[in-house]
Amino acid sequence: MLNQNTQYAKQFANLEQRDVILFDLDGTLVDSAKDIYRAMNLTLADLGRPSVKEEQIRIWIGRGASQLCECVLKHQDGEVNSQQHQIVFDKFVATYEQNICVDTALYAGVAEFLQYCQQHGKKMAVVTNKPYQATINLLNELNLMDYFALVLGGDSLPERKPSPLPLLHSLEKLNCTAERALMIGDSRNDVESARSAGIDCVALTYGYNHGEPLADCQPQCVIDNLNVLI
Numbered sequence: 001m002l003n004q005n006t007q008y009a010k011q012f013a014n015l016e017q018r019d020v021i022l023f024d025l026d027g028t029l030v031d032s033a034k035d036i037y038r039a040m041n042l043t044l045a046d047l048g049r050p051s052v053k054e055e056q057i058r059i060w061i062g063r064g065a066s067q068l069c070e071c072v073l074k075h076q077d078g079e080v081n082s083q084q085h086q087i088v089f090d091k092f093v094a095t096y097e098q099n100i101c102v103d104t105a106l107y108a109g110v111a112e113f114l115q116y117c118q119q120h121g122k123k124m125a126v127v128t129n130k131p132y133q134a135t136i137n138l139l140n141e142l143n144l145m146d147y148f149a150l151v152l153g154g155d156s157l158p159e160r161k162p163s164p165l166p167l168l169h170s171l172e173k174l175n176c177t178a179e180r181a182l183m184i185g186d187s188r189n190d191v192e193s194a195r196s197a198g199i200d201c202v203a204l205t206y207g208y209n210h211g212e213p214l215a216d217c218q219p220q221c222v223i224d225n226l227n228v229l230i
Contacts (some may be wrong), residue, residue, distance in 0.1 A: 006228045012221040013182060013202055013229045018049060020176040021117055022167060022199070024185035025135060026061060028206025029110050030142065033058045034103040039096035040072065048078060059211035062187050064129035064154040065093055084193035097134055101141035107206060113226035114147045123174050127166045129154035129189065150174060161189040164197035171197075184226070188217040202229070 015021075026032045037057040044051055054073060060071035069089045073080045117124055124147050128135055132153025139145045150173055152166050159165040171181055183194035186207025194201035203219035204226070214222065223229070 009202070009221055009223050009228050010230075012200070015117075015120070015122070015182070015229060018069065018122065018180055018182045018183040020123045022125050022127050022169065022170055022181060022183045022194075024161075024183075024187070024190045024207075025126050025138070026208075027186040027205055028184060028190070029114075029126075029144075030104050030106055030138070032104040032138070033061060033208065035099060035101065036061055036068070036096065038102065039099050040068070042093060042099070043088060043092040044072070046095075047088065049079055049228050052076075058208055062189060062208045062210055063128065064160060065089060065096070065131055066132075066154075067129075068092075073141055078150050081137050093131060093134070097137060100134060100138050104138065104142070106142065107204075107226075109225040109227035113230060114144070114172075116230045123149045123176070125150035125152070125170045125174065127152045127161070127170055127183075127193075129160045162192035162196070164193055166201055167193055167197040171199075187214075188212060191219045192218045 023029055033054065035047055037054045040057060041051045060068050066089055069085055069092055070080050073085055073088060085144055126135060126148050132155055135151055135153045136213060139151065152170060154160040157165055157169060167183060178198040181199050183190060183199045183201040185191065185201065186204045187209040191201050191203055200220060202221045202223060203214055205214060205222060205224050
């Protein structure tokens with residue numbers, strides 16, 4: 001991984017010159033794995049299927065609920081039957097929305113960074129692969145909605161990250177150029193989406209990156225805590 005100090009990270013982020021900050025959600029702003037894990041195992045139990053481990057969920061999450069269900073079925077059945085996938089997906093989404101914020105919490109440094117950006121007039125957006133309604137519900141539960149001018153879920157547009165479309169759509173809606181924006185995420189999806197959109201990206205080490213070393217996707221800047229940027 002890139003060996004980057006605080007001074008480099010602050011210079012790279014260059015917050016004074018950014019008008020818009022785009023955030024991933026799960027693994028970036030919040031650690032939601034325990035609640036996703038709980039909801040998935042409740043779903044599997046209701047369907048008479050064996051449980052999965054939290055460590056597996058932490059590897060599988062980040063690409064959206066549909067992909068998560070695909071990973072579970074592939075692990076259990078060796079293949080993904082479309083009918084079974086729809087059953088698991090529908091049940092999981094409904095179960096998760098009822099248990100969306102039991103153990104989910106902000107990562108260290110997130111609250112301070114959001115407050116800083118708000119106080120300095122930055123427009124902020126959440127761009128996640130999580131379903132839109134679940135995203136809204138979670139942000140409301142955590143009292144975060146007031147920070148964000150825009151929220152995009154994985155089902156908000158025809159394409160999701162790592163496509164650049166969600167980021168480019170966000171810039172258009174927020175009337176901002178790529179040069180004046182910054183993406184903050186924790187995974188290959190975020191890094192590749194930002195790269196394709198021509199937006200600088202800061203990657204966080206503590207999130208979910210599908211079991212891959214973060215360095216493999218060659219992020220421009222890597223940090224351990226958002227506080228280092230302020």
